[in-house]
Amino acid sequence: MAGELRGHLLSRAVDHIAEHGVGALTLRGLAAGIGTSHRMLIYHFGSKEGLLVEVVREVEARQRAALATLDLDPATSLADTIRAMWHRLADPALWPYERLFFEMYGQAVQGHPGTAPLLEGLVDNWLDLNVELAARWQVPAEVARTHARLGLAVIRGLLLDLLATGDRAGTDAALETFAVGYEAGLPIPTRVRPVADDSPPTTGRARS
Known part of the structure; x- marks a missing residue:
């Protein structure tokens, strides 16, 4: 109860x-x-801080759940998936939560009383999701978590930029540069289609 x-x-x-x-x-x-x-x-x-920490964690969980179920066509490219994630997370409707996220994040890393629980899973929960998504494009398992961390850092950095400057065009352009460059520079076949859950993984020679 x-x-x-x-x-x-x-x-x-x-x-x-x-x-x-x-x-x-x-x-x-x-x-x-x-x-x-x-x-x-x-x-x-x-406390107030305890409540706000739980608000942030709840919204984060909702966004991970939504992104995990992105309705992507099997032919969707990796770059298009990155764009879709950015489009959702950069929605102005989420800005109040994202401002709160960065405010509470800053307090937590400084050891502000009542905010430490926010750091639990703040990175790892997103890495787990991004690793699952990366597997659809056969990102090698040995580098998938590193790639996931890079992607998380880029998205969060651009969100902070967007909230600080309001420059949607500029942050969109930066995201586009990352998405295209990341897809083109992967040490795996480019533009490979994601593997369906019920299909065996296809193999491909890594680019040198």
Whole structure:
């Protein structure tokens, strides 16, 4: 019962932040906005920071789930997949969450009280997803995680750029350069189609 109520409060907090942003958000103000009391939020999340950490983790989990189920045609190129991921993550509807993400990320790496849990899985959970996607294009297993880390760093860096500058055209162009260059420079056959789940992997000579 307590877990169900906690999940309900978290979902309402996510929706509230999407509509109103973070700004000068207070725990009392958020509680009033979602129809509860600040004492109830403290009981379930410990503090304002604890609640915001959980909001970030929930939104991150939702985005990973959505990206994992991208409806891609089997002929979709690797570059097109990178573009599709960027298009989703750069959606202005996600900006309030992404601003909160970077704010809480900064606090967590500085050891701000109540924010340490954010660092758990903050990178690895995304690497796991990206490795799964990379396998569709036969990215060699021995380098897949390194490639996944590079892709995550590029996307997060461009999101920070976009939030700071508002330059969608510039960040789109940078993403395009990365997507095309990454696909062309892979040490595997270029423009290879992803392998369907029920098909045996095809082999190809790596480029030197």
